[in-house]
Amino acid sequence: MTGKKKKQTDPSVHEETVEEREKDLPSREDEQDIVVALEEARNKLQESEEKVLRLAADFENTKKRLERERDTSLKYAEENILKELLPGIDNIERAMDQAQETNSIESLLEGVELTRNGLLATLEKFGVTAIESEGRPFDPNMHEAIAMEETDVMEPNSILREFQKGYFYKDRLLRPAKVIVAKPLEAGS
Numbered sequence: 324m325t326g327k328k329k330k331q332t333d334p335s336v337h338e339e340t341v342e343e344r345e346k347d348l349p350s351r352e353d354e355q356d357i358v359v360a361l362e363e364a365r366n367k368l369q370e371s372e373e374k375v376l377r378l379a380a381d382f383e384n385t386k387k388r389l390e391r392e393r394d395t396s397l398k399y400a401e402e403n404i405l406k407e408l409l410p411g412i413d414n415i416e417r418a419m420d421q422a423q424e425t426n427s428i429e430s431l432l433e434g435v436e437l438t439r440n441g442l443l444a445t446l447e448k449f450g451v452t453a454i455e456s457e458g459r460p461f462d463p464n465m466h467e468a469i470a471m472e473e474t475d476v477m478e479p480n481s482i483l484r485e486f487q488k489g490y491f492y493k494d495r496l497l498r499p500a501k502v503i504v505a506k507p508l509e510a511g512s
Contacts, residue, residue: 414438467501467502473509
């Protein structure tokens, strides 16, 4: 034998004939159907891409519109409270005019008290409430002590007098009350 090996063929494997291969290939009609289906798929893809682009543009336009509306709303958020406060200014002016005409301090004081009550009612309408301090225990979360005064009339660390009212806005401290706090009398006083 020579150094060459003879190629063995398996008799169970047979080679396909040209006819058999052509039988597996698509026919002209099948090719046309595939081309039509491919074209339809391309058209649907293009339509979907256009829809996505339109939706994205609509989303951006809506987002910009909402931002403009929010900015406008924030810009004029105080408008309602300001409108509600204007009658208080009108009442102060009327009280001043009345006091000048009658030369009466009592009528001026009455007008100012009515105006204050109206302004407080307006503030309460918007969630602003006064802190009641006098006679209550000092609370550094709501009160700012501006002085301490010796007294035997009140318990130590109670609020003796209120120098300036404090206010809450809803559940948040708007301004602490400025108060004078009682302290015990020192021995020998």
